[in-house]
Amino acid sequence: MAAGVSEAFDAIDWSAPWLVPWRGLGQPVAQQVQSEPSVHRALQSAAPQDGPVGFVPQHELPDGTAYEQYIWDTRRVPTRDNLHDFFNGLVWLQFPQTKRRLNELQAQAIAADGVQAVRGPLRDALTVFDENGAVLHAPDALWAALVARDWQRLFIDLRPLWADARLVLFGHALLEKLVVPRKPMVAHVYHAPHAIRSIANLDACLAQQVQPQPWATKPFAPLPVLGVPGWWPANEAPDFYADAQVFRPPRAVSGG
Known part of the structure; x- marks a missing residue:
């Protein structure tokens, strides 16, 4: 894990009102990250076996492959060791149906239009x-x-x-x-x-x-x-x- 990331996880205040719906799931995962510095492994340990996706290290995303398309095709989420991807993983665990639906529409738009310099209106709204x-x-x-x-x-x-x-x-x-x-x-x-x-x-x-x-x-x-x-x-x-x-x-x- 990159220097300073553990400190970033220490900074999460799980008593904050906006984290109330996330605390039960997120706090144990964050604690695991701090003891074993791997975000994708901590998320994977909390994921149900029949969940819509698993979590893998970022390097498994092939060069030139769109992130959203890779997730749709493989049901695996490339994950970096940082807070951004930690919270993304928590949302996958907490809102699996909605995240899968967003991913489906993103993949459909990529299949129809390719990856362009500027996202179309739907992809932009979903993002x-x-x-x-x-x-x-x-x-x-x-x-x-x-x-x-x-x-x-x-x-x-x-x-x-x-x-x-x-x-x-x-x-x-x-x-x-x-x-x-x-x-x-x-x-x-x-x-x-x-x-x-x-x-x-x-x-x-x-x-x-x-x-x-x-x-x-x-x-x-x-x-x-x-x-x-x-x-x-x-x-x-x-x-x-x-x-x-x-x-x-x-x-x-x-x-x-």
Whole structure:
């Protein structure tokens, strides 16, 4: 393992609110990585025998082969010894059906269009969610305020409604970045139409909803995650949300 990686795993605060759904699975795997410095082996030891994928070292990915295509063809995930690939592996273990569906659509797009310098709309949207996505089930008024980027209404006026909401992070890059939380970190949020009864239930429902349309249009809303009530002590002060560099107003629509 590269120097400093073990220290990076030490830095994970498993008591953080956004890691609550991940703690039971992720903390033992992280501890194994620290005692036996191999991320792919630690993930593999936690993977069910009938799981959709296994985990292999990064060098097994052949030169010139697209990462997503390799996973689809071999059911093996090339894995580096770092936090990014650790969290990617955790998402595979926690959301196997959704990750397999994302991978299927990525592989289909590669088969149809090849690997291009710029991803097409669908591949771009799938990558955005895979890296930085989250799922929110919330009262309609909260979702409407989020889509409108009405931060005052979302986080202050309607603050009590957050007790009836549940936000689950999905993107492995977002989980990695939140090891060192910063106010500007944003999730691309998908609206869960039904209550999130369990992660397994969410996985099954989400996998069914990942379809080329409307996902190619990026049906996500940006949410600065440290603004979520209860997720960061500083947001108890209303002026936390006055930072327009983070809580940006809606884009003006130009006339035509």
